[in-house]
Amino acid sequence: MNAPLITSSFFGFVGYILLVYMLAVIFSYSSMLVIAFIQLGKERKLQKKLSDEGAVDFIYTQPVTIIVPAYNEQEGVLGNIYSLLALQYPQFEILVINDGSIDNTEDVVIEHFNMKPIRKVVNQQLETQPIEAIYQSDMHPNLLLITKVNGGKADALNVGINVSKYPYFCSIDGDSILDNTSLLRVMKPIMESNKEVIATGGTVRIANGYEIQMGQVVREGLPSSTIVTMQIIEYMRAFLMGRMALSKYNMVLIISGAFSVFSKKWVLQVGGYTKNTVGEDMELVVKLHEEISDRKEDKEIVFTPDPVCWTEAPDNFKDLRTQRRRWHQGLAESLWLHKKMAFNPKYGSVGLLSIPYFLFIELLGPVIELAGYAYMVLSLFMGEAYxxxxxxxxxxxxxYGSLFSMASILLEAWSRNTYPAVKDLFRLVLLSLTEVFWYRPLTLIWRTEGISSALRRKREWGSIQRRGLSEDRE
Amino acid sequence: MDKILLSLLLVIVVLLIILFALFFLLVFYRMQEVKKKEAIGKYIEDRQVDWYEYLFGDGLSLVALKPHKNLELEAIDELFFRINYHFSSDEINDKINAFASLYMSDYYSKKLTSRSRELRINTLNKISLFNLQFMLDPVSSLLEKKKKYSKTELLLIYEITVKFSRTDFVTHFVAPKVPLGEFDYKKLLMELDEEQINLLAEDFNVLPELLQLTMIEIIGVHHYLDWLPLLHQCLDNPAQEIRIRALKSIAELEVVNSLELYESFSHSTIWEERLMTAKIFRFAPTEEALPILERLIKDPNYQVRAQAAKSIKSLKNGHQALYSVITMSTDEFAIDVAEEMFGKEY
Structure with a gap:
């Protein structure tokens, strides 16, 4: 057998592998799309405001501690706190954890909410960097600011857990804001399941370009930036398709750290947030799944699409690259840390389906897809058959890249009555069709870089420029 | 290979056509929805003075507001929600009931038997929220049907029965058609008045344990002092959770007698029982409470220590007692929680 023939056979073999892989991915996504469609269809006509009315009663809602880890969030933290203070929920406390910020986060919060230092005994259940001071707002006694030595987001969240006084805590990013019914709706699965659900996560949406005053979205609309709009499409696909389907079978491994609620008891049992990983949110969820299986308990972790958290998305390639590298690195690290769960029947559907899905489709997907792009270019030199x-x-x-995105947009618009302006919907649809030609290859490269960072065990977070969502920021 | 390529191309083109067709369909329905919302908004705007006159004044008869089209019924339904959200009084409620029973009975009954589960749930929610008492019979009759209702629907049916019927609810509580959890029982029990609670408590010992637990909690929340003997009886119950809940409710009732009954729980091996005892003693006379609380402020459990410190602070001369803990105690943790009490609290 001569060299060109071997090369050609090998090239053909690789092509078939890529083809089989793509078909498997398309099958997975199609199944998830169908499940999401069925799920959303069941609730489409429900008037949730009616049940919200009945649910606001302290006796059957569980009190919640909201933990806001903040590192250099002076631009967004006020809008965040305002949105939390406006929450329609009977009993909650807000703990803003200033994780050694080097900007004016601390001063801005102290000054704006008239905060005074207080003495408070902290139940040191999780090891953390030391707390420097605790402040309480004169205007809102349920608002506390904790300043601590810098230790990273996971450490800040662990401090919040130590200081918290309620049995459930909700983690919110310092640059995000919540709708006033969001906490009530994200807590509903926990309450209605009679505590069988131990963690829930809501939908995160991008609010760049929205009109936001005092922490509340007052006017929605698409941002002018194409890169941000593309991320809106991406979020829709990820939240509606991926998480909804996985959640239905208690297989969800990621509930966004930007907005999720956990049972404190269970989080303490697994040792709180892990500090030596960049994807502490996913890591915690995987640890909880592992604990549930180890203890053979019938507990659930669910994603609930309705409660919404608004966040600021990177609006330039540099920041987007940093973010995507970090997310993918976090995914790789979590899967590596819990490798024993993969294909292990002891961990049920999580071990047999969810972890393999995240491993082969979410983690390795970018590498294989990039190989696919390279294959297409090389094929041009390999003859007509190729x-x-x-x-x-x-x-x-x-x-895979564009039509699923388009379908997600339509699904979202159908189920939630969002993006009411027809021209916005049209713009989203047209933009989704371009995804495969420019946006997807870029994110594939960045995500592959994330795998490389995980292999090299890089620990830097990289900084993302924040502009703040609220117009009333300092 | 060429055939596969062509077939795939065809599939993608067909999918694209389908997606675009769906897109235009969606836009069409969206436009219709917007039109309908505008029409509802216009009705509310045009008739708001009449409705204000009917609900808040005495001048307007029901006939003047009689709806003639389905859209008007939907607009009135929306109006009821807005009124309910902003105002709430028996008088307004009576007027809404009078109007709805005359003109909207068919509208709600039809929706109750709709094929769509969401529409049925919305209607049940509205009946409960707007207190539409005349709908009790149509709602109760749903339970006699062979149709299988979801748990959400059944809970709402039970909730409506509890609200509008004095006695019929008991069977649903004791033998519900779907297993109910604590949250469900809480929602239902919150609707009961004292008389209904009494009716249920007559058979307390045969009730499901989850219902017992919830009842114990409701007694505390509603401050039903008459049920203190039942709570005392629960303190001897072998089930740990029932004892803890009973202690919790006793703490809510703020009782200052029978303290000797509770003191033994301050030695319990279960920290929740010690915690609740510390809470109960916050209203006790200082001379009786202080020795117990001074012991509990040194408890190995953080929450018990913190509650003991709070309770000492509530006592007469509590500040002085806390100050003594700070100056005299050798227990570092006790000093910490005592000092915290001198700081600001919320």
Missing amino acids: IVFAGILGLLFIL
Whole structure:
């Protein structure tokens, strides 16, 4: 057998692998799309404001501690706190954890909410960096600011858990804001399941370009930036398709750290947030799944699409790259830390389906897809037979990269009555069709870089420029 | 290979056509929805003075507001929600009931038997929220049907029965059609008045344990002092959770007699029982409470220590007692929680 023939056979073999992989991915996504469609269809006509009315009663709502880890969040922290103070929920406390910020986060909060230092005994259940001071607001006694030595987001959240006095805590990013019914709605699965649900996460949406006053969204609309709009499409796909389907079978491994609620008892049992990983939110959820299986308890972790948290998305390639590298690094680290769960029947559907899905489709997907793009380019030099092969692959990429995004947009618009302006919907649809040609290849490269960072055990977070969502920021 | 490529291309084109068709369909329905919302808004705007006159004044008869179209019924339904959200009084409620029973009975009954589960749930929610008492019979009759209702629907049916019927609810509580959890029982029990609670408590010992636990809690929340003997009886119950809940409710009732009954729980091996005892003693006479609380402020459990410190602070001369703990005690943790009490509290 001569060298060109071997090369050609090998090239053909790789092509078939890529083809089978793409078909498997498309099958997974199609199944998830169908499940999401069925799930959303069941609740589409429900008037949730009616049940919200009945649910606001302290006797059957559990009190919640809201923990806001803040590192250099002077631009967004006020809007965040205002939105939390406006929450429609009977009993909650807000703990803003200033994790050694080097900007004016601390001064801004102290000054704005008239905070005074207090003495408070902290139940040191989790090891953390030392607390420097605790302040309480004169205007809102349920608002506390804790300043501490810098130790990272996970450490700040652990401090919040130590200081918290309620049995459930909600973690919110310092640059995000909540709708006033969000906490009530994210807590509903916990309450209605009679505590069988030990963690819930809500939908995170992008609010760049929205009109926000005093922490409340007063006017929605699409931002002018194409890169931000593309992320809106991406979020829709990830939250509606991926998480809804996985949640239905108690297989969700990621509930966003930007907005999630946990049972404190269970989080303490697994030792709180892990500090030596960049994806502390996913890591905690995987640890909880492991604990549930180890203890053979019938507990659930769910994603609930309705409660919304608004966040600020990176509006330039540099920040977006930093964010995507970090997310993917976190995913890789969590999967590595819990490798014993993969394909292990002891961990049920999480071990047999969810972890393999995250491993082969979410984690390794970028590498394989990039290989697919490279394959298509190389095919041009390999003769006619391969050009056809590359064409098939390219069409599958379009199906996978763009058509699913378009379907997600329509699903979102159908189920939630969002983006009411027809021109906005049209813009989203058209933009989604371009995804596969520019946005997706870029994110694939960044996510592959994340894998490389995980392999090299890089620990830097990288900084993302925040502009703040509220117009009334300092 | 060419055939596969062509087939795939065809699939993608067909999918694109389907997606675009769905897009235009969606836009069409959205436009219709917007139009309907505008029409509802217009009705509310046009008739708000008449409705104000009917609900808050005496001048307007029901006939003047009689709806003639389905859209008007939907607008009135929306109006009821807005009124309910902003105002609440028996008088307004009576007027809404009078109007709805005359003109909207069919509207709500039809929706109750709709094929859509969401529509049925919305209607049940509205009946409960707007206190539409005349809908009790149509709602109760749902339970006699063979149709399988979801748990949410059944809970709402039970809730409506509890609200509008004095006695019929008991069977649903004792033998519900779906297993009810604590949250569900709480929602239902919160609707009961004292007389209904009494009716249920007559058979307390045969009730499901979750219902017992919830009842104990409700007694504390509503401050039903008459049920203190029942709570005392629960203190001898072998179930730990029942004892803890009973102690918790006793603490809510703020009782200052029978203290000897509770003192033994301050030695319990279960920290929740010690915690609740510390809470109960916050209203006791200082001379009786202080020795117990001074012991509990040195408890190995953080929450018990913190509650003991809070309770000492509530006692007569409590500040002085706390100050003594700070100056005299050798227990570092006790000193810490005592000092915290001198700081600001919330």
